[in-house]
Amino acid sequence: MQNESDIELVILRVKAIEKRLIDELQAQGKNMHDKIDSLGGIASNEFVQRARRVASERNKIAFDVRFNSLQNRQRFIDDCIALDAEITALKKKPRPTLKTKEGCFIATAVYESDDAPEVVKLRLFRDEILSRNRLGRTFIELYYKFSPALAVRIARNPPLKRALRLFFNRALRLF
DSSP states (O other): HHHHHHHHHHHHHHHHHHHHHHHOOOOOSHHHHHHHHTTTTTOHHHHHHHHHHHHHHHHHHHHHHOOOOOHHHHHHHHHHHHHHHHHHHHHOOOOOOTTTTOOOOOHHHSSSSSTTTHHHHHHHHHHGGGSSHHHHHHHHOOOOOOHHHHHHHHOOHHHHHHHHHHHHHHHHHHO
């Protein structure tokens, strides 16, 4: 009976948490780990680790035929309680948003206009593709940290500007 109650406990708790992630935090993704990753801009590392532990327990039940019972039932329960509290706190925290017109420094230096069609397309790629996952958001943060200084150097170096224009033109064909 212990095995069945562990299975029931995990399934019900994780299902409730996953529903809250979707409904209250607009988490996106095809599985629980993807949904957790989609909260990268607002969730702490501790939240992510706890949520991954809980999701992994559910995966063991779903995919491991040798699953007998939770290794640490109390820790699982504590993690679920903490996640519920953290979801409530995160719900109140404003989500970071990217301004659509925020500068594309390097592309603007290369195409010499903030409104060039290529710059607009790269901005769209940033907003529609990169901003939707943790790795992309990290890239965007690093880009805005380092690109203003790089853009100045690019603007002053015509051969580099031509090379980057070639690169962007080829890359934009894929998008």
